Amino acid sequence: MEVYNFSAGPATLPNSVIQQIKDDLPSYKNSGMSVMEISHRSELFEEIIQQAQQDLRGLLQIPDNYSVLFFQGGCTLQFSAAPLNLAIKYHRIALLDSGHWAIRAMEEAKKVKTTVDILASTKKNHYSRLPTLSDFPQDEYDYLHITTNNTIEGTAYKKIPQIGQTPVVADMSSNFLGQKYQITDFGLVMAGAQKNLGIAGLTVVIVKNDLFAHAKNLPSMLDYQLFSQKNSMFNTPPVFAIYVAGLVLRWLKQQGGVLEMQKRNQKKSNLLYDFLDESKLFTAPVKKADRSLTNVVFVTGDKSINSQLIAQAKDYGLLNIKGHRLVGGMRASLYNAMPYAGVEKLVSFLGKFEKDYWGKH
The missing domain is CATH 3.40.640.10 (Type I PLP-dependent aspartate aminotransferase-like (Major domain))
Structure with a gap:
């Protein structure tokens, strides 16, 4: 995996x-x-x-x-x-x-x-x-x-x-x-x-x-x-x-240097932010104009759901998405070495988690 x-x-x-x-x-x-x-x-x-x-x-x-x-x-x-x-x-x-x-x-x-x-x-x-x-x-x-x-x-x-x-x-x-x-x-x-x-x-x-x-x-x-x-x-x-x-x-x-890294980071973060903005379960609370390319914070509003998500993500091979203790929720850090495929896998997992969640509620 x-x-x-x-x-x-x-x-x-x-x-x-x-x-x-x-x-x-x-x-x-x-x-x-x-x-x-x-x-x-x-x-x-x-x-x-x-x-x-x-x-x-x-x-x-x-x-x-x-x-x-x-x-x-x-x-x-x-x-x-x-x-x-x-x-x-x-x-x-x-x-x-x-x-x-x-x-x-x-x-x-x-x-x-x-x-x-x-x-x-x-x-x-x-x-x-x-x-x-x-x-x-x-x-x-x-x-x-x-x-x-x-x-x-x-x-x-x-x-x-x-x-x-x-x-x-x-x-x-x-x-x-x-x-x-x-x-x-x-x-x-x-x-x-x-x-x-x-x-x-x-x-x-x-x-x-x-x-x-x-x-x-x-x-x-x-x-x-x-x-x-x-x-x-x-x-x-x-x-x-x-x-x-x-x-x-x-x-x-x-x-290709820093400008190429910025382009890649923009592409990675856009993929994740676009999913979050369309989601009915997840929210990206940061003002759009001020959003980070490298540290994407998102929440569900329910600590128990967050805990389930983080545990399942680990089993799926997606590690360390737990948010900082001061903020809670989740955080995906998309630094230069994170490949686009990693973000694709994260978005796929989040979509599946959301679909399963609404299927039970």
């Missing part, structure tokens, strides 16, 4: 990448060492990290005045690192509250003595739509923090909000490399790798160099300037995670 993993992260990887990992594990490039054993100071790893950086720059058209940094600690660590490095003029940032991860970013920024102003929130709408800027704020901010794709709530920005010349800092974890954005629209982009780029343990930061040039006396593991100078190797980096990311980036290039 073909199995499809709809997990929000750690998420599915391309089959060819998994096969390459398998081949490289015993002896990487005939070195006699596993890729998990090679030194981060070796020529073997220098080649891995440089190629990964080069491929990422090519895929996202990253200008030379931006640094590509590899961290550990997830975006949760970057919620502290970003204000420490960037919020040094006003010690004040703006934030659009689009859900759980935006609030987490606010909480962490406050812990490092940064004032956070929520300019708009859709909490009262249960985050079923995105917050927008209706008034131009008069206060001065070091940056505006947004979450481009809300993994839990199933919303995503297509057009990036702006406050004049204020830099935009984006948590792009769950649609990084799956939806086309212009890097120059951002001062900083952060993304955990475990959704579209590889495995847990690696976080990518793409940051404009002049934004962190004046930060001083920061903890070493949070210092963008230090990591830029040391090519992300101030300490031992997550060697294996960077290696896997390099394989995924190579795969992405072979598939």
Whole structure:
């Protein structure tokens, strides 16, 4: 039975990448060492990290005045690192509250003595739509923090909000490399790798160099300037995670790049959303204009039905469609490595489940 993993992260990887990992594990490039054993100071790893950086720059058209940094600690660590490095003029940032991860970013920024102003929130709408800027704020901010794709709530920005010349800092974890954005629209982009780029343990930061040039006396593991100078190797980096990311980036290039991924993700999500919109049992609660391409949230309104559905889906080879505990219901994450056939199978199963349900009621 073909199995499809709809997990929000750690998420599915391309089959060819998994096969390459398998081949490289015993002896990487005939070195006699596993890729998990090679030194981060070796020529073997220098080649891995440089190629990964080069491929990422090519895929996202990253200008030379931006640094590509590899961290550990997830975006949760970057919620502290970003204000420490960037919020040094006003010690004040703006934030659009689009859900759980935006609030987490606010909480962490406050812990490092940064004032956070929520300019708009859709909490009262249960985050079923995105917050927008209706008034131009008069206060001065070091940056505006947004979450481009809300993994839990199933919303995503297509057009990036702006406050004049204020830099935009984006948590792009769950649609990084799956939806086309212009890097120059951002001062900083952060993304955990475990959704579209590889495995847990690696976080990518793409940051404009002049934004962190004046930060001083920061903890070493949070210092963008230090990591830029040391090519992300101030300490031992997550060697294996960077290696896997390099394989995924190579795969992405072979598939046609980010724009091709966006087209595929649009096609996959359209298939599922079209079914949900026609359904009398399932509902997709997110405002249509704000729907995510990569994280599709849907509900029945009945917890017992949801539980039956999730259990039967697992038996059908459709794994990890249970919604986040904060939202409930179901969620299908359609990241780059999820094939169209997986979504077809999911829609077929949902249709059968609905037909059986109405046959009993």
